[in-house]
Amino acid sequence: MNIHHILIQELQNILSVCISEMANERGIQPNELPKIEIEKPFNTDHGDYASNIPLRLTKLFKNNPLTLANEIAKKLPCNANSFTVETAAPGFINFKLSENWVRDQINVIIKAGSSYGDLPVGKGTKVMIEFVSVNPTGPAHVGHARGAVLGSALANMMSAAGYSVTREYYINDAGNQMNLFYESVLARYHELHGENYPFPEKGYQGDYVTGIAKLIQETYGSSLLNNNDMLKIAGDFSKGNMLNVISEDLSILGVEFDNWFSEKSLFDSDDYSETISELKTKQYLKEMDNALWFASTLLDDDKDNVIVRTNGEPTYFASDIAYHRNKFVKRKFDRVIDIWGADHQGHISRLKAAMRALHIDDSKLTILISQMVTLKKGDEVVKASKRTGDFITVRDLVDEVGADACRYFFLARSASSQMEFDMELAKKTSNENPVHYIQYAHARITNILNLALEKNLDWQKGDINLLTNVHELKLIKTLIRLPEVVLQVSDSLEPHHMPHYALEVASSAHAFYENCRVISSDPEEEAITLARLHLLEASRIVFKKILDLMGMSAPERM
RNA sequence: GCCCCAGUAACUCAGAGGAUAGAGUGACUGCCUUCUAAGCAGUAGGUCGCAGGUUCGAAUCCUGCCUGGGGUACCA
Numbered sequence: 095m096n097i098h099h100i101l102i103q104e105l106q107n108i109l110s111v112c113i114s115e116m117a118n119e120r121g122i123q124p125n126e127l128p129k130i131e132i133e134k135p136f137n138t139d140h141g142d143y144a145s146n147i148p149l150r151l152t153k154l155f156k157n158n159p160l161t162l163a164n165e166i167a168k169k170l171p172c173n174a175n176s177f178t179v180e181t182a183a184p185g186f187i188n189f190k191l192s193e194n195w196v197r198d199q200i201n202v203i204i205k206a207g208s209s210y211g212d213l214p215v216g217k218g219t220k221v222m223i224e225f226v227s228v229n230p231t232g233p234a235h236v237g238h239a240r241g242a243v244l245g246s247a248l249a250n251m252m253s254a255a256g257y258s259v260t261r262e263y264y265i266n267d268a269g270n271q272m273n274l275f276y277e278s279v280l281a282r283y284h285e286l287h288g289e290n291y292p293f294p295e296k297g298y299q300g301d302y303v304t305g306i307a308k309l310i311q312e313t314y315g316s317s318l319l320n321n322n323d324m325l326k327i328a329g330d331f332s333k334g335n336m337l338n339v340i341s342e343d344l345s346i347l348g349v350e351f352d353n354w355f356s357e358k359s360l361f362d363s364d365d366y367s368e369t370i371s372e373l374k375t376k377q378y379l380k381e382m383d384n385a386l387w388f389a390s391t392l393l394d395d396d397k398d399n400v401i402v403r404t405n406g407e408p409t410y411f412a413s414d415i416a417y418h419r420n421k422f423v424k425r426k427f428d429r430v431i432d433i434w435g436a437d438h439q440g441h442i443s444r445l446k447a448a449m450r451a452l453h454i455d456d457s458k459l460t461i462l463i464s465q466m467v468t469l470k471k472g473d474e475v476v477k478a479s480k481r482t483g484d485f486i487t488v489r490d491l492v493d494e495v496g497a498d499a500c501r502y503f504f505l506a507r508s509a510s511s512q513m514e515f516d517m518e519l520a521k522k523t524s525n526e527n528p529v530h531y532i533q534y535a536h537a538r539i540t541n542i543l544n545l546a547l548e549k550n551l552d553w554q555k556g557d558i559n560l561l562t563n564v565h566e567l568k569l570i571k572t573l574i575r576l577p578e579v580v581l582q583v584s585d586s587l588e589p590h591h592m593p594h595y596a597l598e599v600a601s602s603a604h605a606f607y608e609n610c611r612v613i614s615s616d617p618e619e620e621a622i623t624l625a626r627l628h629l630l631e632a633s634r635i636v637f638k639k640i641l642d643l644m645g646m647s648a649p650e651r652m
Numbered sequence: 653g654c655c656c657c658a659g660u661a662a663c664u665c666a667g668a669g670g671a672u673a674g675a676g677u678g679a680c681u682g683c684c685u686u687c688u689a690a691g692c693a694g695u696a697g698g699u700c701g702c703a704g705g706u707u708c709g710a711a712u713c714c715u716g717c718c719u720g721g722g723g724u725a726c727c728a
Contacts, residue, residue, distance in 0.1 A: 131669095131670095133670085135671070136671085136672085136673090136674075137671070137672075139671095140671065144670095144671085146669085146670055146671090149670070149708080149709080150669090150670095152708075153708095159708085182671075183671090184670085184671085184708080184709085185670095185708095186670080186671070229728065231728095266728065269727085269728070270727080270728095271727070271728060296727095383726085384726095385726055387726095396654075396655075396724085397724085399726095400725090400726045401726095402726085403726040404726060405726080407726085409725095409726065409727090409728090410727075410728050411728095414728095435722095436656085436657075436721080436722050436723080437722065437723070437728090438723085438728080439655085439656055439657080439722065439723055440655075440656080440722090440723040440724055441723090441728090442656085443655085463656080463657075463722095465657060465658080465721085465722080466657095466721065466722070468721095503664095506664095506665075506666085507664090507665070507666095508665090508666080510656095510657055510658080511657075511658060511665080512657075512658060512720090512721060512722085513664085513665085514664070514665095516664080519664085519677085522690095523690065526676085526677055526678085526690095527676095527677090527690080528675095528676060528677090530690050531676080531690075531691090533690090534688080534690050534691075535691090537688075537690090538687080538688060538691085541687065541688065542687050542688095545687055546687090590665095590666080591666090594665095594666060594667095594675080597675070597676075598675090601675090604691055604692070605691095605692070605693095607687085607688095607691075607692085608683095608689095608691065608692040608693085609692080611686080611687075612687060613686095613687050614686085614687090615686075651688085652688075652690065
């Protein structure tokens, strides 16, 4: 039999066929059957993969679980060339991979090369991941860095899983926060010329605001001081400058976008007006206290929300509805994933309600919340205040600890958990730092392969059947789990599984390194040397792929 | 008050119905004449916040409570 790259799916399939037959014999409808789960037992005595399905079928089939397990095991179309099946009390089915099959996977990996781990499951479904979307009123800071890393890594992994992914940044360039920012810059610009100009109450205080004012001064001299268009000119300049800064800062963190979408463009096009009239037609709008409200309570939300203020200005919510309508209706995305900071969590239910109001299936919209980050230096908490402009920017962070460490630490935590980011730890080049553990494994492997090249040792001549050592087999078994992990991440939208898997691969590789000497000066050992080089070539491919998916570098030397 | 997230080893965190609850760090023991010791092997370390419930089986699901964080604007 031919086992597909995603072992778990293949095992699910054969179990499913077998259990359907059994259900049929017992007169049980297929829709009553529970989902078949495959797990990886911690204890290797229980095989490489296992299923608890007999236990879950006990009631339905009115049989003892172990009896069921045996019946299933007997029916399974197993072939000792790939794996064997065993049953265990109280009712598990354990799958043990055959060593020959495991070794053969080395060539499967090498043949696939950098596409190993890529899957067809997404079937080209059009997915948008919208993330970061920091207001261009200031640089991106540490909290945004987490969402940025999450989004970019998730995009990589969903692409690998076969989805057609668009990475988008939503520019909030409409609304009064922008005006406040422009006024702040303009006030600093006037100060530079010794002119009196009121600094707005609740204006933007950061030093970067003065920095932009200085750039404007360099470009325009004093010509804006008495210019009627000074707010528009200074505003456009400031916005452009800020977007450049944000884009460059994200870029050094390894975060890139396919599209930058302007909020303002929703008003310049028909998107906004169409959305409002559609909501009006569908009778979800109402006037109250001289404002226009979206009646989200009609759609099970907990309260209604203002769409157009008393002063005639649309709220952020209004343009966000138009924006999401644009994503689904105009641009026809099959699925949209938004990554928001925890402080926007209250916005979820009303946006979903708005989708329902527009007859858009709100299950196509997934909003992931990236929780708060507490920045620490050792035991000391680094305080941040956006109001005073006193915060650590993405650039500060990357300059201090490096992009790889940033990405690893943000990725390794599940998005829904608040986390601590210890800059001291992330900077350390020692065994305390898991980033180095992983990259070091890659560097060691590459080093051996390079050395082999110098000595004219060709791994392609290596006979993989010589690889019988427990550390060799363990390494291969770990490598071949990559497709499963890609699948897991793309299904669960939880990229944090990848860094944990990366640690396992590194651990297997380091153990192999310690226990299996590769390049030997003894000519009699050349055969095993070549066989091990063959394995290392496959390992190098998998490491590179994992690090690529996480957006981290794969150093050849450390 | 109501809504969301979290509480698991000394620390940072995985595990989200199954077999003996894991990893890294820290502590303690060993291991470098040979491809990188940024490594390996081992020891110690747990009332899975608390209390009920569902189940053959609960860290995992349900209910209540406690603690921490976030939200609950005609801010974004």
